[in-house]
Amino acid sequence: MTDPRRETQTREAQKRARSTALACLGIVVGMTALAFAFVPLYDLFCKATGYDGTxxxxxxxxxxxxxxxxxxxxxxxxxxxxxxxxxxxxxxxxxxxxxxxxxxxxxxxxxxxxxxxxxxxxxxxxxxxxxxxxxxxxxxxxxxxxxxxxxxxxxxxxxxxxxxxxxxxxxxxxxxxxxxxxxxxxxxxxxxxxxxxxxxxxxxxx
Known part of the structure; x- marks a missing residue:
């Protein structure tokens, strides 16, 4: 006989796992986007200030x-x-x-x-x-x-x-x-x- 409480706990665990995976994926995507954005921003900063010999x-x-x-x-x-x-x-x-x-x-x-x-x-x-x-x-x-x-x-x-x-x-x-x-x-x-x-x-x- 299936235990309703165990099924509920299993579904909740799976839901938490999916939420954690999505959160991690979001962080990775966000950090990658920031890395690409940082290059032109850093270049503009250097050109505007003469920083780092620019x-x-x-x-x-x-x-x-x-x-x-x-x-x-x-x-x-x-x-x-x-x-x-x-x-x-x-x-x-x-x-x-x-x-x-x-x-x-x-x-x-x-x-x-x-x-x-x-x-x-x-x-x-x-x-x-x-x-x-x-x-x-x-x-x-x-x-x-x-x-x-x-x-x-x-x-x-x-x-x-x-x-x-x-x-x-x-x-x-x-x-x-x-x-x-x-x-x-x-x-x-x-x-x-x-x-x-x-x-x-x-x-x-x-």
């Missing part, structure tokens, strides 16, 4: 400010890299320049597809030391724009930037005399760099 975006300085601050300058080094899997050669026209604070500078970068088939790449970047990112303002840059090169094709891309004079008023950066703008080209698919965690292979200019 240069700011801005318009070119106008008027007297565009001539720079005669009281200060910094040496800007240019570091170029290509991640494994992308058969490109990537160099800056000069390994470094001395940039007067506030003065707009333009530097060209050259990429060549050394492979035998067309390939698409996309460049990421940062500035080191990281604290200088909040004072490095990019006016024009090829970074995060997909580029497709035919075999043997070469293209030149400009980077237009200036350094805010406030870098010398900040106690954390006023004693710095040099900084590095570093770019890495990755193979690209649907506008996203592939194998972004791979160790880049340096392709310094000779």
């Amino acid at each position: 240069p700011l975006r801005g318009a070119a300085a106008a008027g007297p400010a565009s001539q720079g601050d005669p009281q200060g300058s910094m040496v800007v080094h240019f570091d170029t890299n290509v991640a494994p899997g992308l058969p490109w050669r990537f160099v800056a026209e000069t390994p470094q320049i001395e940039a007067q604070l506030g003065a707009t500078k333009t530097v060209f970068f050259r990429v060549t597809n050394t492979g035998t088939v067309p390939s698409t790449g996309i460049a990421t970047f940062n500035v080191q030391p990281g604290l200088t990112g909040g004072y490095f303002v990019k006016v024009q840059c090829f970074c995060f724009n997909e580029q497709t090169l035919q075999p043997g094709e070469t293209m030149d891309f400009p980077v237009v930037f200036y350094l805010e004079p406030g870098i010398k008023a900040d106690a954390n950066t006023r004693d710095l005399t040099e900084m590095t703008l570093s770019y890495t080209y990755f193979a690209s698919k649907n506008g996203q760099p592939q194998a972004a965690l791979a160790t880049p292979v340096g392709t310094k200019a000779n």
Whole structure:
């Protein structure tokens, strides 16, 4: 003979188990969604604040400010890299320049597809030391724009930037005399760099 109380207890246990499973699934889905949302939010935060060596975006300085601050300058080094899997050669026209604070500078970068088939790449970047990112303002840059090169094709891309004079008023950066703008080209698919965690292979200019 079936015990009604046992059947009731069994149904309640099954109901609790289903509720727990659904709750766990909801947590997993929620955490996954937050993880994907965090990436663009973090990127926006870095671009807005210069955090973690991310240069700011801005318009070119106008008027007297565009001539720079005669009281200060910094040496800007240019570091170029290509991640494994992308058969490109990537160099800056000069390994470094001395940039007067506030003065707009333009530097060209050259990429060549050394492979035998067309390939698409996309460049990421940062500035080191990281604290200088909040004072490095990019006016024009090829970074995060997909580029497709035919075999043997070469293209030149400009980077237009200036350094805010406030870098010398900040106690954390006023004693710095040099900084590095570093770019890495990755193979690209649907506008996203592939194998972004791979160790880049340096392709310094000779």
